[in-house]
Amino acid sequence: MTEPTFKKISVIGLGYIGLPTAAMFASRKIKVVGVDVNQHAVDTINCGEVHIVEPDLDLVVRAVVNEGYLKATTEPEPAEAFLIAVPTPFKGENHEPDLKYIEAAARAIAPVLKAGDLVILESTSPVGATESMANWLAEARPDLTFPQTAGKASDIRVAHCPERVLPGKVMQELITNDRVIGGMTTKCSEAASRLYKNFVTGECVVASGPRVAEMAKLTENSFRDVNIAFANELSIICDKLGMDVWELISLANRHPRVNILQPGPGVGGHCIAVDPWFIVSSAPEQTKLIRAAREVNDAKPQWVIDKVHAAIGAHLSAHPDKTATEVTLAIYGLAFKPDIDDLRESPALEIARALVGAHSGPVLVAEPNIDALPLDLAPARLVNHETIRADIHVMLVDHKSFKSSSTPTGLLVDARGGWDISQAKAKAKGKASTATDK
Incomplete structure (x- = not known):
């Protein structure tokens, strides 16, 4: 029939x-x-x-x-x-x-x-x-x-x-x-x-059966989460050892069987940041690697926040006549990945909230895919990235429009490798050193 x-x-x-x-x-x-x-x-x-x-x-x-x-x-x-x-x-x-x-x-x-x-x-x-x-x-x-x-x-x-x-x-x-x-x-x-x-x-x-189908999706996203955690951990190691993580990954990826992902400010969205925990909840004693990867990625936003505070401190040291209330901070991107408007589980949004709450000076936010900032980001202002004038620039999401624009002048904290740091150093010649997470 x-x-x-x-x-x-x-x-x-x-x-x-x-x-x-x-x-x-x-x-x-x-x-x-x-x-x-x-x-x-x-x-x-x-x-x-x-x-x-x-x-x-x-x-x-x-x-x-x-x-x-x-x-x-x-x-x-x-x-x-x-x-x-x-x-x-x-x-x-x-x-x-x-x-x-x-x-x-x-x-x-x-x-x-x-x-x-x-x-x-x-x-x-x-x-x-x-x-x-x-x-x-x-x-x-x-x-x-x-x-x-x-x-x-x-x-x-x-x-x-x-x-x-x-x-x-x-x-x-x-x-x-x-x-x-x-x-x-x-x-x-x-x-x-x-x-x-x-x-x-x-x-x-x-x-x-349905259990295998459920596990298949969780496995796909956990695989990606583990690989991102490896890249994020490399970025932290390289920062400590004074290396450029983007150069390192580019060189390592020339091996025909190596494909390291790119580090970032954390992991967001309603899949990769969530699904591994579903596997952990099903088998807590057998998921040591998956749990460790989640912990590495969950900790990355705080690492970026610390880098921004260090940049603010460096700027104030270079300008002893200034106070923190006079330091303008610019944040580039809130979405959980480039070129979308989805803020769910976004590490960029988490970082922005922390910085707005802690910084006493003006905070500018560039996010071209939304019309208004979330209410909890007040008193930050949503601005066009091409008009930004700031002392500290923080790249959290590498939207195409950001990468196609010239690298801003000032101290840079680049969590996505979206800016040409050598260009920034040339612009800032004679000024304070550039701070990045590279």
Whole structure:
């Protein structure tokens, strides 16, 4: 018997993953209902506009809303497939996964479920989250059967399919990247694969179950976190030994089997900075390397903050007639990576908050991808980087616009290797020495 096609899909959570996914399905002439608790996001989308920055997303959303294939609402509606793409934060200070948003989404869609429906958890989650979601659904709908008890004969199909896209390239990678699909049964996996093949040109790879699919995503991001920690640790070692870490990495990477990543002010975003802790929480005694990498990356922001304070001290020593209230500090970048507006788990934002709170003088912030500073950065001012005049310049995010501009004059703390330090030294000839984290 041929399985039916999907005529209506519901996406729960219209953020950086949910909205592009909803738009992608809608672009294939499938009716999509997006659900979000944020009324502003709902209203914005229904006007054919977007509330997040992602290349090409605005064009697709405008088209599918105008054509009637995508609408947003705050309440779930009946559909044939439900994709849950909500946050999975921590609770407490021990990095324990908090599944409250997944549970809330599951209980929200439960009343509109019917036999034959498919529920997919896309949220990056700790091992076992998909099974927990299935249990919450079963508690809410005892009149339906679920895979954990009915197996292949269940009324509802349940699977995990983690997103694996790069911010800034989401609309491309949703299509071309392979998808890892972990259904609770083979029937669940088959249904999920059939759904994604509406737009995915990459391979839909079926895992042996949802736990393996969950672990695959966590493993991918933990691998990257460990490699970034190595680069960040090298930057600290090189600073102590008086070496240029960027030169060192460039030389080491000439080996055909070496590819060291670039250091930075820490690790941000809602994936690499979070996912390794999900593995640690699942097996705390067996994750020594993953935990150590997290600790190295989590400590890097404070190291940068200390370098900035040292630069301020150096400037005051060179200008004994000045006080700290007269030292202007300029911060370049707040996003967690270049050329996006996403501030989630951003080490740059963490550093900026600390500097604004500690520095008594003026603080200027250049972040070209946002229209206003977060409220907790007051009294700092959001400015165009091309107009900045400051004593200390702190590069935290190497946006393209920063790198294409000339290196500023003054003391530099460059956490991303985005400035030409030799050029800065030439400009500052006869002035105080340049301070960098190179």
